[in-house]
Amino acid sequence: MTITVPDPSQKHQRREHGLMLALVSPALLVILALIVLPVGWLAWQSIYHDGFTLENYRRVFTEDIYWRSFALTFEISLAVTGIALLLGYPVAYLANSVPKGWSILILSLVVLPFWTSVLVRAYAWLALLQRTGVINQLLRYLDVISEPLALVHNTFGTVVATVHILLPFMVLPLYATMQKIPGDLMQAGASLGASPSLTFVRVFLPLSLPGVLAGCTMVFVLCLGFYITPELLGGGRTVMVSMLVSRNVELYNQFGAASAVAVVLLVSVLLIFLVVSRFISLDRILGQK
Amino acid sequence: MTTKQNSALGYALLGAIAFGGTAASAAEQITFVSQGGAYQQAQTVAILDPSAKKLGITINQDSIPDAWPAIKTQVGSGKPIWDVVDTPTGYCLRGGEQGLIEKLDFSKIPNAAAMPEAYRSPYSVSYEFYSSVLAYSQKTFPKDAPNSWIDFWDVKKFPGRRALRNHPIATLEAALMADGVAPDKLYPLDVDRAFKKLEEIKPHITVWWTSGAQSAQLLNDGEVDMEMAWNGRVSAVAKEGAKVSFTYNQGILQSTSLCILKGAPNLETAVKFLNEAVDPVHQANLPLHIDYGPGNPKAFETNVIKAERAAQLPSEPANAAKQALMSYAWWSSPAGEAAEKRWASFMQK
Numbered sequence: 001m002t003i004t005v006p007d008p009s010q011k012h013q014r015r016e017h018g019l020m021l022a023l024v025s026p027a028l029l030v031i032l033a034l035i036v037l038p039v040g041w042l043a044w045q046s047i048y049h050d051g052f053t054l055e056n057y058r059r060v061f062t063e064d065i066y067w068r069s070f071a072l073t074f075e076i077s078l079a080v081t082g083i084a085l086l087l088g089y090p091v092a093y094l095a096n097s098v099p100k101g102w103s104i105l106i107l108s109l110v111v112l113p114f115w116t117s118v119l120v121r122a123y124a125w126l127a128l129l130q131r132t133g134v135i136n137q138l139l140r141y142l143d144v145i146s147e148p149l150a151l152v153h154n155t156f157g158t159v160v161a162t163v164h165i166l167l168p169f170m171v172l173p174l175y176a177t178m179q180k181i182p183g184d185l186m187q188a189g190a191s192l193g194a195s196p197s198l199t200f201v202r203v204f205l206p207l208s209l210p211g212v213l214a215g216c217t218m219v220f221v222l223c224l225g226f227y228i229t230p231e232l233l234g235g236g237r238t239v240m241v242s243m244l245v246s247r248n249v250e251l252y253n254q255f256g257a258a259s260a261v262a263v264v265l266l267v268s269v270l271l272i273f274l275v276v277s278r279f280i281s282l283d284r285i286l287g288q289k
Numbered sequence: 290m291t292t293k294q295n296s297a298l299g300y301a302l303l304g305a306i307a308f309g310g311t312a313a314s315a316a317e318q319i320t321f322v323s324q325g326g327a328y329q330q331a332q333t334v335a336i337l338d339p340s341a342k343k344l345g346i347t348i349n350q351d352s353i354p355d356a357w358p359a360i361k362t363q364v365g366s367g368k369p370i371w372d373v374v375d376t377p378t379g380y381c382l383r384g385g386e387q388g389l390i391e392k393l394d395f396s397k398i399p400n401a402a403a404m405p406e407a408y409r410s411p412y413s414v415s416y417e418f419y420s421s422v423l424a425y426s427q428k429t430f431p432k433d434a435p436n437s438w439i440d441f442w443d444v445k446k447f448p449g450r451r452a453l454r455n456h457p458i459a460t461l462e463a464a465l466m467a468d469g470v471a472p473d474k475l476y477p478l479d480v481d482r483a484f485k486k487l488e489e490i491k492p493h494i495t496v497w498w499t500s501g502a503q504s505a506q507l508l509n510d511g512e513v514d515m516e517m518a519w520n521g522r523v524s525a526v527a528k529e530g531a532k533v534s535f536t537y538n539q540g541i542l543q544s545t546s547l548c549i550l551k552g553a554p555n556l557e558t559a560v561k562f563l564n565e566a567v568d569p570v571h572q573a574n575l576p577l578h579i580d581y582g583p584g585n586p587k588a589f590e591t592n593v594i595k596a597e598r599a600a601q602l603p604s605e606p607a608n609a610a611k612q613a614l615m616s617y618a619w620w621s622s623p624a625g626e627a628a629e630k631r632w633a634s635f636m637q638k
Contacts, residue, residue, distance in 0.1 A: 132511045153496045236455040236497025
């Protein structure tokens with residue numbers, strides 16, 4: 001006896017979905033053409049050169065320069081992530097706790113460096129850190145040091161500049177998460193007699209952890225593929241994976257050798273995302289929610 | 290069915306031939322590729338424009354910092370669009386061995402045939418010279434400056450910060466000269482000995498530079514007191530007023546060469562151009578516009594280059610005599626390629 005009446009809202013919804021699909025399809029096509037196809041092509045080249053071959057991967061997994069480079073890259077990325085968290089958390093906290101006008105100012109200052117090219121910022125660090133740079137000159141003028149410190153052309157300089165460039169990727173997800181922590185909870189903690197530091201440790205910090213994880217993942221993953229700062233500030237000794245990629249093109253005269261390195265890095269990044277996504281939804285890292 | 294397809298293909302081929310024929314008879318042209326920047330501009334004035342005028346051809350220019358990957362992909366695709374490339378000599382040789390570069394018939398290139406044999410290969414002709422020299426800060430060394438790679442390696446007698454290029458080419462040569470090998474007895478390189486000598490200086494190297502601009506900046510900013518650098522970079526910094534200088538003594542004389550892509554679209558015109566480009570007078574004009582030496586040593590006999598200018602150039606005979614002439618044949622041999630691969634593990638140890 002029941003007559004199925006088409007639900008008008010459902011129909012409407014379906015039409016809306018179709019429209020959405022039509023609207024995003026140009027973007028999807030661009031992604032397909034510019035990202036999926038080339039990456040797939042590179043991956044194919046890494047295993048196919050006049051026939052199927054795993055030679056490129058054998059090299060990556062057996063020659064110790066690759067191991068060293070991957071180890072160094074992960075070390076630097078960990079250091080950068082740790083420092084960025086230590087520096088970024090207080091900034092995000094401050095931006096979250098001051099009145100709106102101030103927080104806008106703080107956040108604009110955080111985002112401001114985005115307006116300058118990464119290359120320019122790397123050179124600016126060179127001007128600050130090198131032997132005749134501002135910092136060494138100042139310290140010598142103040143008689144703190146007699147010999148200039150080696151602040152750049154090494155891993156230290158690379159880490160400093162990379163932290164500077166990646167800091168906004170830490171602060172913004174942290175701030176977004178903190179914004180959603182209800183202020184009432186701190187007051188509740190205080191009313192139950194907890195000191196401000198105790199409420200912070202027991203209430204605020206645990207609630208901000210998703211932001212910490214999101215920021216750390218962003219910074220860590222971006223840092224894994226960094227090229228300009230180690231190239232310009234590493235003094236030739238700081239060979240990160242991205243530099244191996246470019247060097248392999250020169251050395252082996254074929255893209256396969258380089259794409260094998262890139263594929264290994266890509267797979268490690270995907271694994272990291274996979275592990276992290278067990279703890280936190282990916283939407284959050286990518287800043288959707 | 291098949292006949293139809295075949296005839297269609299035949300017409301297409303005919304059309305292509307007819308089209309190619311008319312294009313060639315209308316005006317001969319070639320596509321020439323160099324590395325861009327001030328260097329390519331200097332060539333345009335000194336060599337390319339005069340050659341085009343004299344031969345009555347059109348020279349289309351393209352530029353790319355590193356032509357090698359493009360040569361590989363263009364020839365690999367079976368339809369190269371470039372004809373003549375100006376690229377480090379090693380690539381011409383490697384390309385020749387891999388079938389990417391045309392073998393030259395020197396009977397059609399008399400200007401090149403007249404050059405000493407060390408200045409050409411079956412696949413290429415020297416086009417211009419530069420040198421990897423020992424450069425230093427005159428502030429740190431107002432007198433008694435380091436004058437050889439032995440001095441560069443002597444950290445007691447010449448204290449100061451040092452930089453070398455992050456690349457084995459020319460650096461291994463310098464290491465061997467520092468170990469007492471004579472500039473004309475370098476090849477085949479004793480690679481083990483060179484790396485051993487490099488281990489010795491490694492702790493004293495502040496920067497391993499990767500680009501010419503970086504080497505210039507290091508010297509200009511006083512970041513290092515001495516380094517290996519390309520002569521044109523050092524003289525450019527000196528021209529801007531920095532107190533820096535260099536010596537040609539034990540420099541490593543390097544060249545870029547002209548070569549023709551395998552299956553180049555305008556092969557015949559390309560060969561004609563190649564001959565014209567290394568003409569002694571055109572070649573002599575090049576150093577009037579940039580700090581590089583002519584690839585053809587006969588340029589120094591043309592009276593176009595004044596004696597005082599000649600004395601500044603890397604390939605001037607007296608300067609060349611103080612230097613080691615790089616053997617690109619060795620670097621493109623299996624031993625050379627192995628040395629190039631070994632560099633990475635040396636750097637990361």
